[in-house]
Structures are given as C-alpha cells and as structure tokens.
Amino acid sequence: MTIQRRAAFGVAAALPFAGARGQAAQTIRIGVLNDQSGPYRDISGPSGVQCALQAVAEFGSRGFNVEVINADHQNRPDVGVNIARQWYDQGVDMIIDVPTSSVGLAVNNVAREKNKAYINTGSATSDLTGAQCSPNTIHWMYDTYMLAKSTGAAMVRAGGDTWFFITADYAFGHALERDTGNFVRGAGGRVLGSVRYPFPATTDFSSFLVQAQASRAKVIGFANAGADTINSIKQAAEFGVTRRGTKLAALLMFLPDVHSIGLETAQGLVLTESFYWDLNARTRAFTDRMRPRLRDVVPNMASAANYSATLHYLKAIADMGVAASKASGIDVINRMKAMPCDDDAFGAGTIRLDGRKLCPAYLFEVKAPAESRGRWDYYKLVQTTPAEEAFRPIGEGGCALVRS
Template identity: 40%
Template sequence: MKSVSRFVLALMAGTMMGSAAYAQEAPIRIALMTDLAGPTADYGGQGGMEAIKMAVEDIGGSINGRPVEIAFIDHQNKPDIAVTKAREAYDNGTDMIINLSNSAAALGVMEIAKAKNKVVIVTGAGSSKITGDACSPNTVHFAFNAYSLSNAPVEALTRAGDDDWFLIVSDFAYGLSVEGAVTGAVDQAGGKVVGTVKHPAFMATDFSSYALQAISSGAKVIGLSNSSSDTTNSIRALKEFGLGDDQKMVAFTLLINEIHGLGIDQASGLVYATAFYWDRTEATREWSKRFYERVGKMPNMVNAGDYSGTLHYLRAVEAAGTSDADKVLEKMHEMPVNDMFAENGRVREDGMMVHDMYLVQVKTPEESKYPWDYLNVLETIPAEKAFVPLEQSECPLVAKD
C-alpha cells in the first residue's frame, strides 16, 4: 500500500509540475473582435488587424517565453453573434478580446468576460455605459467614449456664442448615449438643444429629410450624434441642401479615413474631437508611417487604440508574470500608458483609460499641403477635463464618500 501511495503522490506531483510547465509554455491568446467587412469596418477591419500585429511584433512576439497568438473574429455588428463567439473564444483559451466596435456587442461581451474572469478591452465602441452603470472589473475602455467626444466641441462652440443646437441622432445604443452626453454638455454650457431627429442605425441611405429638418431649424450648430456611414451620409446631405452661412457642423464620432473618403472639400470646416491624429508629433508620425506601409492609409484613433491597448495588456502580462486575469488587470490599473497614443494615460477605478483628447477642425483644400494633411488641432483637452469626473461616475466599482 505504501508503494502504491508513493506512486500516486509521485504521479500527482508530476501532473502538477507538468501543468505548471504547460501554463508557462502555453500561448497567450488575444483576439480582435470587430466588424471586419461591414458598415463599421473602419473601426476594426484591416486597420485593426495590422495594429494588433504591430503591437505583438513590437513587444517581441512572446512574453516571458510564451508566444502570443492572435485571432480575428467578425461579430457582423450583431450582439448575439458577438456574445456567442466571445463565449467560444474564452472557452477555447483566449485570454483577452479587444476592439468590439458596436456598443451593444461590447456590453454583451463584457458580461461574458466577467462571468469567465477574462479580460476585455473596448476600443471600438463608445457608450458611456461601458464605464458607467454597466462597468465591470474585467473591462478596460481605451480610446474614446461618448462623453470625451461630445464635451469638448460643445464647450468650445458654446463659449464662442454658438449656443443653439439641433441633433441628428442614430437610434441605437451608441447614438443615444452620445445624444444624452451632448444634451447634458449643452445644458451645462448654457446653450439649448432646439430639436432632434432620429434615424435607424446603418439602415438609412437617404438623409435628405433629416438634413432639411436640421437646416430649417435655424440652429447655429448641427450636431451629428451618429457614426460611420451614417455620419458621412449626414454630412453629404447637409452640404447638398445648403447649410446657412452662420450654421456649423459638428461630428461627435468621426475618423480620419472617413474624411479621406468624403473628400476634404465636403468635410472642410467640420469640428470634432479625437483621441489621436497621425500628424501631431514625431512619435505619432513615425508610428503612423509604419502603419501606412502595411495598410495603405493613415491610422485613425481606433487603430491607434487597438495598438496601445494590446501593448498595455501585454506589458501587464509581462509585469505580472502570468496571464491570470485578476493579476493582469491589477497591473493594467497600476501601470501608466506611455506610447504614441497616450502620454501618462491611466486606467481608473471605473475601467476608463483617461488621456488627453484633441479638438480639431478639418482644413480647407487650400490649407492642406500633402496627402492626409487634413486637420488643424485647435485645443488639447487634458485628461481630467476630457472624461467625466470620477466623482460623477455611475460605475458601482467607484468608491463613494
């Protein structure tokens, strides 16, 4: 019996040692889950793929002797598909999922990550609920949210006397989140929203009636509380039907490649906030030119966020010495984010990675001197002003006095 017991103990010890060795040698698995070819592919797609690859390459392809493996998952802008594929990915060993363009998809995947104690980094969706009342200890929100994209343009224009607003709103989770943030910001700045009109998300192709309602309202500012093709279609319709000489357009979610697609003459004068502009510093230019060589276009703020979020996660894995979600998330909250995307960024209690934002205006064709020279940076909005103050957060993870 003693020999049998010794054999069992030896077998158990060997199994434990083998498991530990496997854990050290097993790949670190990350997945970009996004719209790979649909209406919001600019928020993921090829740009997201290459940004993730660049981050893995820049950290050397492995962490603490463990190779990093990448998967690309198309959620097709359908929250149910996103949830199903996230569950499958996590069950099959994925440690972290990133991007999640489409706020409804992001909110669904956040629940799966929490239930399975895995990491999710949201870079492609902006609902304020992500770090608000739906916040999760397993989620980090990079790049932007509805508040950071709406507060700066509203404050700056209202301060200049443009205090009457009309909103064209996409009737889905993110568009409604932006509408709420804009309405609150306008009210706080002393302005007023004189009217709104809602359209179905990514289904409307004729924006003429929405544009005509906005123009005829007489509002000094027409705000576009939508994204992707809905925003560019809104801009085209407003230009076609003739904005008044004293009317301005503000887009609350716009990417530089959408300006490229519109043409600078169509987008000229448009004001918006962004987390990243490729031509802002030497560091942004150096990284962006590398990106351009791979993709054939300059990166937008989501591409840059995908790179930065992946790099921050992998550095946290390295610092923690493990891919255990709790320990990695602890390091992600502890470690600052310093790269071409953010300077001294930090992950707060609510999961928001706060960083400077930039208020920009699209140049005139005459001002643009070389390809992709599209933006004037009007203001730098410091992190503490760019995001909702922590004491006002609705996230239950935030300690209340």
C-alpha cells in the same frame, strides 16, 4: 492575410491539443473582435488587427508566446456574444476592439461572467465605465462624454447655443445625444429638438436636415457615425445648410470618414479624436513603423488604440507572469490599472479605477484643400483638453467599482 471567422474557430478549437501542455500554458491568446465586412471596417477591421500584431512584434519575446486571432462580429450583438463566449471557453485570454456600442456592451457581460480580460477600444458609449462598468474591462481611447465635452463645449463657446440633434436610433446615438445635450444645457445653451432615425437602414438625411433647419437651431449635432455621418454631411452641404449660418457638429468622426467626404465638403468641420498620425514626432514614428502593414492607409484613433492597449496588456502579463494572468481576468485588469501606460501612439497615460483609460482629447479642424499637403494631411489642431479633464469625473458615472 486575415484569418476569417471559420478559420479562427478552427485555430482556437485546436489550441488545447496543440503541442505540449506546458507550452500551451505559456501562450497568451488575444482575440481581435471587430467589424470586418460592414460600415466600420475601415475604422478598425483588418487595420485594427494589424496594429495589435505590431504591438506583439514590438513587445518581442519575454518568456511566453503571443497569438492573435480575429473575427467579424458583423455589428450584431448575438454574433459578438457567441464568438466571445466560444473564444473565452477555448483559451483566449483577452478580447480587444469590439466597435458598435450594442455589441461592446454585450461582450462586456460575457467577459465578466467568464472572469477574462476585455479591452474595448471601438465602442463609444460612456456606459462602459458608468452604469455598466466591470472589473474585467478597460475602455481605451474615447467615449461619448469626452466627444461631447470637447466638441460640444467648443461649439457652445463659439456662439452655437441652440442645438438640434439628428441621432442614430440605438445605444450609441442615444448616449452621444444625452451626453452632448447635458454639456449644451450646462453651458447655458438649449436643445430645440431631435430626430431619431432608424439605424442602419437610412441613407437619405435630407428630410431630417430640413426639419433641423426649420427649428432655427444654430447648431445641428450629428449623433451618428461612419457612412451615416458621411451622408449627413454631404447632404447638408448639398442643401445649403451652412450657407444660412447654421453650424454642423460631427460628434464622432474618424480620419477615414473625412477622407471619404473629401476636403472640399469637409473643410472647416471641427471634431474630436485622441490620436492623429501627424500629431507629434512619436505618432509619426509609429505611423512610419505601421506603413509596411497598412499599405497606403495611416492608423486612425481606433486602430492605434489596439496597438496601445495590446502593448500595455502584454507589459502587465510580463510583470505578473503567465500563470497568474490566466487564473483571473480581474487580476490582469487590476495590474494594468496599477501600471502607468506609455507608447508612441497615445503617449503617457493612466487607467482609472472605473476602467477608464485617460488620454488627452484633441479638437481638430478639417483643413481646406489648399492647406493640405496631400493624402491624409487633413487636420489642424485647435485645442487640447488634458487627460485629467477630458473624461467624466470618476464620481459621476455611477460605476459600482468606485463606490465600493
């Protein structure tokens, strides 16, 4: 079902010689590059590939062929860069997904150097549309600023005005801590301290939780993701952190993470996502269409973004023509920015000059076990931040595209 990396290379390497040249020129190649074997596999991984394939299937045939290949970057920037370089050189027109901020930023440079299109849906760092923004890149459904603003500001409003951060010691954790800290201070709160733990080699968080409690902060902010967040929250419950009135802020959490913790422990947590399968009639319709591809799993924010972004990309290709799109990645990205987006997963939206795709940010609260009607029925909507207010104002990111 999934094409592994070796096979993917084989396919990509054979492409220039496959069939008549004319036909090859009429084929758009999309490379889904994500984590297929590590901690972020459930967030996009094979389901992210399936969502991209679904977009291709729904888009249908409009005078050109579309091929989707995929590979595992193992969350390592060197591996990610090598695959991206090879793919672009061998005729891949657009790379999508790329979770793990360190890899996401590295591939960003490759796309720019090769003048190809790059849509990042997986990385969280807001630097992708800030200091490191690129005319070849669009950042799709979330970033650290949006998470910080939605979850962080809501916690401060609810009285959590002193914070202690437990942070994964790499690009993503630093960005999330920085952006959240700014909101806390901006809202009149204080950051009492933080610990940065080694990523990904940490499984026990009890020491950091006890340090956080000793700081007397009202909120413990987890600037981490995946299994780290799961371990942090499980162990916080075990150490009775919330019993003394301390609140937990899971600054980045996906639906599969909640599934893994279980509602018993996760209930009451607030978190921010820009997609939830049961949000409205359109998201439910999209989820129903995905069911044959995903078996008993529902799409989450990251995999749904692959669907949404792939669909919009193909619309832009149809609009400008295959030949023009192959000539310049920047032109494709500019065309995508000029066209309004609309799909079942994220609804109507726009893409800003700095590459930021705008969509509303939803603040959810995790349901108690008694409130849940079954598997994957985990969230209730608490608050919606409109698309125009959800992300960092375009002038504040330091993106060179905006100044020019």
